[in-house]
Amino acid sequence: MTTGGIGRPANDAGAGRTAFQGARGAFSHEACIELRPWDEPVPFETFAEAIDAVKTGACDCALIPVENSTIGVVEPAATLVAQSGLPVVTEVWRKIQIALMASPGAELGDLKTVHSHPVALRQCAGKISALGLQIVEAFDTAGAAREVAELGDRTRAALAPVAAAEVYGLSILRNDVQDSDTNRTRFVLLAREPG
Secondary structure (H helix, E strand, O other), X not given: OOXXXXXXXXXXXXOOEEEEEOOOOOHHHHHHHHHOOOOEEEEEOOHHHHHHXXXXXXXXXXXXXXXEOOOEEOOOHHHHHHHHOOOEEEEEEEEOOXXXXXXXXXXXXXXXXXXXXXXXXXXXXXXXXXXXXXXXXOOOHHHHHHHHHHHOOOOXXXXXXXXXXXXXXXXXXXXXXXXXXXXXXXXXXXXXXXX
């Protein structure tokens, strides 16, 4: 296993399909684009669905987060990976920077709730508490950003990657909301066959 990038195998001439959990603009989506730019990233709502897509042949591989330097093991992802029976082809640690975003025109003082995936919320627990925001769990970071954008309520914010603000037309109120400056997540690449 490598701790660098997830490179393209020498004998891999065509584009494939990489499953990930989340919506466009999620951390896993960003990881797919950065680490496997030759593949089509395919979103799934749950980790189980992303892994099953590899098992059924709907996707060639899946990029799944299993550990975070701030909170430890990412569940249920790590357990699902261990139980999948699929080989881990490689792994990579990626820096995770979380932004606080809201509808255009919103200000920090307007906010009452913050929406995000439970793992991202835990990575920002100290700063969320300092802001006095009520937590609302969502299936995904980018999914939370999409929901906040659709609601258009200036009292609601999302914790998500900067890319999600661009995708869903939100304004970034604060960058680097994660509690640790060295916040990183370990992703594993699962495939039916190594390579």
